[in-house]
Amino acid sequence: MSDLIRKITIPVKTDFVAVSSYGASTRSSGIVRILKDLDESVEGKHLLIVEDIVDTGLTLKYLVENLSSRRPASIKVCTLMDKPARREVQIVPDYTGFQIPDKFVVGFGLDYAERYRNLPFIGVLKPEIYSK
Secondary structure, rough: OHHHHOOOOOOOOOOOEEEEEOOOOOOOOOOOOOOOOOOOOOOOOOOEEEEEEEEOOHHHHHHHHHHHHOOOOOEEEEEEEHHHOOOOOOOOOOOOEEEEOOOEEEEOOOOOOOEEEOOOOOOOOHHHHHOO
């Protein structure tokens, strides 16, 4: 997000919501949990949801529906990576950095069980790491 926001030339405000459906797994549980909600109202505001990766789409669909109920002026979705092969619900990001194959990726902020976020690149996690 920090790389993206430096390229936006219009006035913006940021707020953060933390949601999870993975826990310590490489597969979505399908149960979305809000870990941290927004601090400010979004009513009447134009929202850009910035995602690291869109996988099954379950978390993003839940988030879009949740935020839509708060009556924003609009909602758009931007994702660094899109993994359409795993999609379980119909949701298409408005802006996509690139599409990736059905591999579990870590680094550049992405984690597995809260590890590997600090890698300065995006890499495929070796299956032997998570199949123990």
